[in-house]
Amino acid sequence: MAQTTPNHTQTVFGWAAHDSSGKITPFTFKRRENGVDDVTIEILYCGMCHTDLHHVRNDWGITMYPVVPGHEITGVITKVGSNVTRFKMGDRVGVGCIAASCLDCEFCKESQENYCDKVQFVYNGIFWDGSITYGGYSKMLVAHQRFVVHVPEKLPMDGAAPLLCAGITVFCPMKDNKMLESPGKKLGVVGLGGLGHVAIKFAKAFGLHVTVISTSPSKEKEAKDRLGVDDFLLSTNSEHMQAARRSLDFIIDTVSAKHSLGPILELLKVNGTLVMVGAPDKPVELPSFPLIFGKRVVKGSMIGGMKETQEMLELCAKHNITCDVEIVTPDKINEAMDRLARNDVRYRFVIDVAGRTPESR
Ligand SMILES: NC(=O)c1ccc[n+]([C@@H]2O[C@H](COP(=O)([O-])OP(=O)(O)OC[C@H]3O[C@@H](n4cnc5c(N)ncnc54)[C@H](O)[C@@H]3O)[C@@H](O)[C@H]2O)c1
Ligand SMILES: [Zn+2]
Numbered sequence: 079m080a081q082t083t084p085n086h087t088q089t090v091f092g093w094a095a096h097d098s099s100g101k102i103t104p105f106t107f108k109r110r111e112n113g114v115d116d117v118t119i120e121i122l123y124c125g126m127c128h129t130d131l132h133h134v135r136n137d138w139g140i141t142m143y144p145v146v147p148g149h150e151i152t153g154v155i156t157k158v159g160s161n162v163t164r165f166k167m168g169d170r171v172g173v174g175c176i177a178a179s180c181l182d183c184e185f186c187k188e189s190q191e192n193y194c195d196k197v198q199f200v201y202n203g204i205f206w207d208g209s210i211t212y213g214g215y216s217k218m219l220v221a222h223q224r225f226v227v228h229v230p231e232k233l234p235m236d237g238a239a240p241l242l243c244a245g246i247t248v249f250c251p252m253k254d255n256k257m258l259e260s261p262g263k264k265l266g267v268v269g270l271g272g273l274g275h276v277a278i279k280f281a282k283a284f285g286l287h288v289t290v291i292s293t294s295p296s297k298e299k300e301a302k303d304r305l306g307v308d309d310f311l312l313s314t315n316s317e318h319m320q321a322a323r324r325s326l327d328f329i330i331d332t333v334s335a336k337h338s339l340g341p342i343l344e345l346l347k348v349n350g351t352l353v354m355v356g357a358p359d360k361p362v363e364l365p366s367f368p369l370i371f372g373k374r375v376v377k378g379s380m381i382g383g384m385k386e387t388q389e390m391l392e393l394c395a396k397h398n399i400t401c402d403v404e405i406v407t408p409d410k411i412n413e414a415m416d417r418l419a420r421n422d423v424r425y426r427f428v429i430d431v432a433g434r435t436p437e438s439r
């Protein structure tokens with residue numbers, strides 16, 4: 079059913095899933111008029127996050143169909159509201175996961191909108207006017223200026239798109255836990271997909287030693303040659319895992335499926351920290367012994383605030399950090415989703431929404 083909210087008068091072309099089969103088909107819907115605090119964005123590229131896959135298949139049981147996924151959006155401003163001062167027509171911008179927050183709580187006041195109790199997401203959320211939000215698998219977006227960032231000139235719009243979710247999701251815990259000011263310290267990255275590969279890029283830019291912990295032996299060579307990973311541990315090889323006990327200072331766990339944290343925690347030094355950013359639909363196993371024997375910490379982190387998102391993009395421009403992307407045309411979204419489900423991605427699919435990439439024309 080398409081949007082029925084009264085001021086939603088703009089017809090937009092996009093792609094939606096309609097049930098838990100997750101099959102995505104062309105979908106025409108309405109967006110709100112551009113309000114005084116809004117900008118309208120012609121979407122150029124949209125990354126395909128594993129969260130999109132969780133949503134289209136209703137893994138978390140929260141999907142409101144039809145769902146237009148997509149929260150790694152880059153595009154160009156085509157309209158600005160009268161209160162908008164930070165943006166002008168033609169600006170290169172990005173939109174991530176957040177569509178709205180209360181703007182008034184302690185978290186919003188510190189630009190930690192991601193932790194606002196009233197946060198609403200760019201898709202499968204409920205906007206201030208009561209409408210269900212539709213994401214970036216679409217030609218055009220109307221966004222409140224607060225939730226839009228500038229994409230620095232140095233960053234390509236396709237390679238920058240996944241930074242809006244994958245990038246900020248790993249950047250924030252790395253910053254919070256002082257990983258970016260600890261050159262020489264050892265970071266483990268569990269799961270080498272969209273989030274994992276950006277974590278490696280930040281880590282290498284800030285001088286960390288990086289170990290990938292993966293179930294896929296086929297990823298080792300590429301991880302070392304292409305991403306400069308220092309060590310690669312096959313989590314299914316218990317001898318290797320045993321030999322690496324107590325060797326890591328930090329771990330970022332990006333795994334999208336249920337798994338046990340026990341063997342992974344053993345890799346941490348005493349006092350080491352594991353940050354969980356992956357969001358499996360079933361609880362992960364968290365045995366107490368590796369926790370208590372090593373005084374280890376397990377914590378979570380969700381995306382990032384708007385100020386930090388802008389800061390992250392500037393840092394990426396400075397350190398030449400962009401995502402390794404495989405561009406897909408909209409008619410190949412289902413194929414890409416299937417490959418994402420099979421962990422067959424190096425390292426992020428990005429939809430060429432506007433048909434700007436020469437080979438997709
Ligand atoms: N915390 C946040 O704010 C946040 C933001 C974005 C995504 N996420 C979540 O993070 C997870 C990863 O997202 P992504 O886009 O990087 O996904 P992805 O599919 O690109 O990468 C996931 C990686 O996990 C690995 N993996 C899958 N099942 C595994 C298993 N059983 N054991 C070991 N490894 C396994 C895959 O090989 C893959 O490399 C998803 O659950 C997503 O919803 C969380
Ligand atoms: Zn995401």
Ligand SMILES: [Zn+2]
Pocket residue numbers: 179180181182183184185186187191194195196
């Ligand atoms: Zn708030």
